[in-house]
Amino acid sequence: MSSGEEAVILDIQRMSTEDGPGLRTTVFFKGCNLACPWCHNPESISQKSDLNWFTHKCIGCRICETACPQKGITRGEQGLRFDRARCLACGTCVNECPNGAIELKGKPMGVEKLFRELVKDRNYFGADGGVTLSGGEVMIQHEAACALAKLLKEAGVSVAIDTAGCYDFHVLEDILPYIDLVLYDIKIFDREAHKRITKADNRVIMENYERLMKNGTRVWVRTPVIEGATDSEENIAAIGNFILRAGLPEKWELCSFNNLCRDKYDRLDMQWDYRDTALTQKAHIEKLTEIAKQYAPCAEYSGTVEEGGR
Numbered sequence: 001m002s003s004g005e006e007a008v009i010l011d012i013q014r015m016s017t018e019d020g021p022g023l024r025t026t027v028f029f030k031g032c033n034l035a036c037p038w039c040h041n042p043e044s045i046s047q048k049s050d051l052n053w054f055t056h057k058c059i060g061c062r063i064c065e066t067a068c069p070q071k072g073i074t075r076g077e078q079g080l081r082f083d084r085a086r087c088l089a090c091g092t093c094v095n096e097c098p099n100g101a102i103e104l105k106g107k108p109m110g111v112e113k114l115f116r117e118l119v120k121d122r123n124y125f126g127a128d129g130g131v132t133l134s135g136g137e138v139m140i141q142h143e144a145a146c147a148l149a150k151l152l153k154e155a156g157v158s159v160a161i162d163t164a165g166c167y168d169f170h171v172l173e174d175i176l177p178y179i180d181l182v183l184y185d186i187k188i189f190d191r192e193a194h195k196r197i198t199k200a201d202n203r204v205i206m207e208n209y210e211r212l213m214k215n216g217t218r219v220w221v222r223t224p225v226i227e228g229a230t231d232s233e234e235n236i237a238a239i240g241n242f243i244l245r246a247g248l249p250e251k252w253e254l255c256s257f258n259n260l261c262r263d264k265y266d267r268l269d270m271q272w273d274y275r276d277t278a279l280t281q282k283a284h285i286e287k288l289t290e291i292a293k294q295y296a297p298c299a300e301y302s303g304t305v306e307e308g309g310r
């Protein structure tokens with residue numbers, strides 16, 4: 001492990017209150033090994049850089065079309081079209097666009113440079129805050145993540161990771177000495193349903209959680225509440241029974257669904273099956289939270305909800 005590592009970084013978000021305790025700076029690593037159809041960060045799925053086109057900024061000058069060395073940009077009735085198979089993410093169109101209508105999401109960044117950027121925020125973290133390494137799936141880039149966490153730890157900065165745990169435990173074990181908290185996704189308990197919906201087996205996810213508990217790691221479990229996928233009473237009860245047996249986390253968050261990411265899919269020319277799905281109903285998530293509390297008193301719900309019944 002070396003601080004000479006390089007990572008593909010999607011974004012750095014400051015003053016976050018949703019990615020662990022206190023005020024935090026969250027670093028989004030690019031790339032994910034799950035295929036959750038409700039994903040709220042579609043730009044984080046591929047580890048390759050992606051082009052985002054902001055229609056409201058485009059003035060129709062077609063400079064990008066001419067500038068693209070791969071001839072991968074055309075303009076039709078619906079606006080710009082990107083041949084993403086041709087795109088080399090060279091950034092030429094981004095640099096040539098006079099109005100900032102094209103943005104390159106995901107850029108290589110050296111760990112030492114990233115550390116220097118993050119440590120600037122140390123003064124506002126206070127006693128509880130710190131840096132959260134998120135994604136995508138941060139542990140896909142585990143060597144860079146470990147190197148960064150080590151530097152931050154040595155600088156006295158509290159570090160958390162936000163992970164779905166779908167990888168060999170040794171990957172997670174390497175970073176544990178340098179972090180203070182694991183935000184751990186447990187989405188679907190049933191193995192076959194998890195495999196069908198996310199395209200990945202959840203056996204290793206459950207096994208890794210058990211190992212974290214045996215290790216005495218500080219953990220917050222997160223479960224997204226997604227209509228027709230994770231939001232059944234049976235699923236919440238099954239997850240609750242599992243964590244009761246494996247070891248209770250410090251907190252179990254049921255995270256409400258929202259559809260605020262629709263524009264992200266548009267900018268990436270991607271279809272989204274959850275585009276017209278309504279926000280989680282308050283009555284429904286309250287009922288699920290009460291079920292969760294039967295197993296884990298630390299359960300609570302978060303996120304925007306719709307008032308009224310389901």
